Amino acid sequence: MKTYIFPGQGSQYVGMGKKLFVEFTQHVELANDILGYSVTELCLADPKKQLNNTLFTQPALYVVSALAYLQQQKHDASPVDYFAGHSLGEYTALFAAGAMSFETGLKLVKKRGELMSQAASGAMAAVLNVDELNLRTCLQAHNLVGIDIANLNSPEQIVISGLVDDINRSQHSIEQLGGRFIKLNTSGAFHSRYMAPAQQEFAQYIADFDFSSLQTPVIANVTAKPVTEKEIAHCLIEQLTQPVRWTQSIEFLLAQGEMAFEELGPKKVLTKLVDSITSHRDATLHIGAHKPTDTAQTSLTPQQQIDTWNTTYPIGTEVKLNKTGKICSTRAQATLSFGHRPTIYLHDYGGYFHLSELSPLPQVVRKTTEA
Template identity: 45%
Template sequence: MLALAFAGQGFQEKGMGLDVFGHYPGLVQLATDILGYDLAELCRDDPDDLLTRTEYTQPAMYVVNALRHFERVRREDTPADFYLGHSLGEYNALLAAGVLDFETGLRLVRKRGELMAAASGGGMTAVLGVTVPELLDMLHEDGVDGVDLAGFNTDTQTVISGTLPVLEAAHRCLGQRRIRFSALRVSGPFHSRYMEPARAEFARYLSGFRFAEPRQPVIANVTGLPHESGAVAGLLAEQLVRPVRWTDSIRHLLALDPRVEFSEIGGESLVRMARTIRKRSGTDAEQSHHRKVSRGHVPV
């Protein structure tokens, strides 16, 4: 069994997409027309460091992921049995499974990026080397309230969201205990209760679109399980206020087939996380080293 994963925000870089843009001039022009700026130029030159801004990052990552997947299909690589994506990457998974088309996905991602970019007064932090119960116990001991769990990347890599004062308190708590953490380069407290206004507006926007049944199963971030019929719009809206259940997603696939093979479009970090989860689950004897996560390179 093959599961194909798509990377999300956090892995954008200047020059991305230049390997595939020339193969799909019509789609690149369509993206440019929809977005209102030259997408190829943005990725090539990254003027004014725009690729660090959510409203530009998300459409750019979506398009690059999509074109790289089209290249994979064109090479007649082994078809995937399951698709999944980390946060933003879920839109590429839905595209790959035929739930939405390229243009619909881009319009949704553009709106999503605008709404998320408008969020302010908060941020996200990756906490490394402790389990969720251990993390919650530490925060509780120090009276740190208002932190939301925003992503379960592995058993010992958790992303938290909150307002800036809350995150500052969480950082003090972690620093005093010499727990490793990395503040992410994002504009707001994504995947948390603080995104509720964005969720409500995005839900209204999603109501104007229709989604097809997937040709292959797509794992939803919100549940860690395959999307069910008629639930796509609701889960995409909920994704803004709910954690990314990456660990549950990988464990679901491992339960179906302990020997499942993972491949990735847009990087290697999701496959590495899957290997870590597999090892912790006792289904892989492969030896691996704990990967250090640098600032801004945890997917969100």
């Protein structure tokens, strides 16, 4: 099986689309008419330093990714099983699937970029090495309730969105949790409640457009499942204030069978995320294949195992990996992965382990070992 994936903001760079613009001159001319400026000049020279402004970034990425798909069709017209796009990339996926024309997609993206660029000031930050549950718990515990989850990019990468002061204030708490905090160069709190005014205007604008039947399934960001023709407008509207569920989208696709992914558009940002999600899933499945030897433990549900662990062993507990004998310490509380696997993240190992793979070291053993 095969899925084409299309990137969103962050994949743009000066020089992108050079060969595509020469190959698809009619599409470029059409884009210039709709946008009112030269997309070729913007992408290849960026004389006014506008390419990283969301007002211009979104149309530029849509055009380049759409042309990349058309070029791919010239070279390989074999059918594809699914399309998926990250945030803005969902519009390219819908174009590729036949739900909208190139022109319609560009008009929608142009309006989307305008409204998002006018949104109230905000900030975003990437959080690495903290899972969603622990991140939400951390934000709640430190009264950072004004922060929303914007992107669930991979098990190791989540993007948060909110007011500037709240995002800045969250850094210390996240780093105390063991996560890495990276402030992003954005002017707005995208994919959050703060996009509500833009969402309302976009809903009015998109109401004038009709969509066609999808020739190929497209995975919607807000549901992480295939979207129907009747759901397209609703999902694109909701996408402005809801998180991009990229991890769950890729997990859905992986669950369909052996899947090959090909990224069409500038750079390979999504390819790296897919690799991370796939590796994490494979590791979790491998760990889960090892059954606990403790009969009392196997009689508990996954959530009961997690609750028992968290009430018994504090963060920082030393544990032995049953398979290798390596001694590590826990970096967070136990959590439920993929909805059914009781796991925990370990220091110095860069990954989650099924609780059945670990043996907590009693305090007396630790003292004897250290002596």
